[in-house]
Amino acid sequence: MSREWPLWEVFIRGQHGMSHRHVGSLHAPDSERAIKNARDVYTRRNEGVSIWVVEAKHIAASSPSEKGPMFEPSRDKVYRHPTFYDIPDEVGKM
Amino acid sequence: MYAQMIKSEATQEDTEKLAAFQARIDAGQKIEPKDWMPEGYRKTLIRQIGQHAHSEIVGQLPEGNWITRAPSLERKANLLAKVQDEAGHGLYLYCAAETLGVSRDELTEMLLDGRMKYSSIFNYPTLTWADMGAVGWLVDGAAIMNQVPLQRTSYGPYARAMVRICKEESFHQRQGYHLLMHMMKGTKEQRRMCQDAMNRMWYPALMMFGPSDKDSVHSEQSMRWKIKMNTNDELRQKFVDETVPQAKYLGLEIPDENLRWNDERGHYDFSEPDWSEFFDVIKGNGPCNVDRIAARQKAWDDGAWVREAMLAHADKKAARRAAGELKNVA
Numbered sequence: 001m002s003r004e005w006p007l008w009e010v011f012i013r014g015q016h017g018m019s020h021r022h023v024g025s026l027h028a029p030d031s032e033r034a035i036k037n038a039r040d041v042y043t044r045r046n047e048g049v050s051i052w053v054v055e056a057k058h059i060a061a062s063s064p065s066e067k068g069p070m071f072e073p074s075r076d077k078v079y080r081h082p083t084f085y086d087i088p089d090e091v092g093k094m
Numbered sequence: 095m096y097a098q099m100i101k102s103e104a105t106q107e108d109t110e111k112l113a114a115f116q117a118r119i120d121a122g123q124k125i126e127p128k129d130w131m132p133e134g135y136r137k138t139l140i141r142q143i144g145q146h147a148h149s150e151i152v153g154q155l156p157e158g159n160w161i162t163r164a165p166s167l168e169r170k171a172n173l174l175a176k177v178q179d180e181a182g183h184g185l186y187l188y189c190a191a192e193t194l195g196v197s198r199d200e201l202t203e204m205l206l207d208g209r210m211k212y213s214s215i216f217n218y219p220t221l222t223w224a225d226m227g228a229v230g231w232l233v234d235g236a237a238i239m240n241q242v243p244l245q246r247t248s249y250g251p252y253a254r255a256m257v258r259i260c261k262e263e264s265f266h267q268r269q270g271y272h273l274l275m276h277m278m279k280g281t282k283e284q285r286r287m288c289q290d291a292m293n294r295m296w297y298p299a300l301m302m303f304g305p306s307d308k309d310s311v312h313s314e315q316s317m318r319w320k321i322k323m324n325t326n327d328e329l330r331q332k333f334v335d336e337t338v339p340q341a342k343y344l345g346l347e348i349p350d351e352n353l354r355w356n357d358e359r360g361h362y363d364f365s366e367p368d369w370s371e372f373f374d375v376i377k378g379n380g381p382c383n384v385d386r387i388a389a390r391q392k393a394w395d396d397g398a399w400v401r402e403a404m405l406a407h408a409d410k411k412a413a414r415r416a417a418g419e420l421k422n423v424a
């Protein structure tokens with residue numbers, strides 16, 4: 001008879017207009033309850049102004065074993081950063 | 095500590111994989127749920143995080159005991175907030191344990207049937223209001239000693255839970271100390287109550303760090319895996335060194351005639367707690383073991399119909415939504 005409440009991942013937007021950030025997870029029977037529980041568990045000290053919850057089973061994740069092929073291609077592309085380009089001081093602020 | 099005497103599991107696995115895993119830990123990398131990990135690492139962590147979570151939850155009972163009898167509305171609000179935090183700490187930690195492949199219900203059942211433990215400290219009773227001060231100051235104080243370094247533990251979800259917990263813990267200790275400061279300015283009888291709380295709580299607080307290093311066989315592997323960051327004796331000494339001046343400020347005496355500053359060591363010398371008492375409490379023979387588990391069992395049983403009813407309600411709503419009768423997700 002005992003079926004567990006599903007697991008929800010909780011995302012919170014802090015005070016300062018930042019994106020929602022993952023803060024943790026919790027169990028709840030449905031999304032309404034998940035939001036109320038998230039309020040009690042993750043915002044007891046005014047940590048947020050907005051809450052998203054998503055059932056954990058709906059999250060697809062990149063696989064840790066493919067970390068290399070997945071992220072290495074961006075490693076050696078230093079020319080994607082502004083500091084790669086030397087601009088003389090006399091040009092002024094750029 | 096909140097997790098006392100955690101056995102490290104022996105690991106028999108591919109030596110190459112093990113070496114690579116150890117190298118990651120030595121390099122300070124975090125291990126995440128989907129990463130490969132030795133079976134022993136996983137099992138030891140389930141036991142340790144689970145025991146820590148159970149301690150937060152059972153730890154609500156001795157303080158919950160005084161909420162309705164708090165001497166002022168302000169103290170009542172403080173204590174209520176603290177106890178609610180402990181529920182949160184339990185939840186953060188259960189979630190961290192669940193990432194290792196154990197379910198919440200399994201963890202609860204293991205607590206209830208005695209396969210998993212919680213910290214020995216919560217098997218002592220809270221007899222007077224002064225105990226609320228002593229618990230916050232000494233018990234949460236001892237917990238902080240252990241939890242601060244655990245923020246750097248190798249398992250990502252555990253480390254992140256510890257960061258949240260540590261942010262909240264300092265209020266717990268301070269509200270306890272604050273309470274005692276006030277009582278110590280009160281009547282002679284109130285001061286006597288504070289000293290009595292100190293006398294009863296001191297050695298059980300020292301026991302929270304677990305047996306002496308020379309008797310704790312399992313810490314070596316856990317330290318290599320960075321799921322234990324300091325030895326029991328190191329943390330106990332640090333706790334004593336920090337607590338002595340705090341007690342002095344309050345005007346409370348630490349119940350240990352061997353307590354004195356050792357110039358050579360740069361630390362206080364102190365008496366060991368009675369370890370036979372500790373092992374006896376762990377075995378289930380402390381003053382409150384039976385009550386604590388009975389209270390948890392009752393909460394679990396009494397809550398069963400609520401858990402089921404809310405699921406039934408959620409199922410019904412989902413069915414109506416599927417049939418197009420309900421539109422919004424929330």
Ligand SMILES: [Fe+2]
Nearest residue numbers: 150179180183
């Ligand atoms: Fe806590």
Ligand SMILES: [Fe+2]
Nearest residue numbers: 153180234237
């Ligand atoms: Fe605590």
Ligand SMILES: [Fe+2]
Nearest residue numbers: 180234263266
């Ligand atoms: Fe606490």
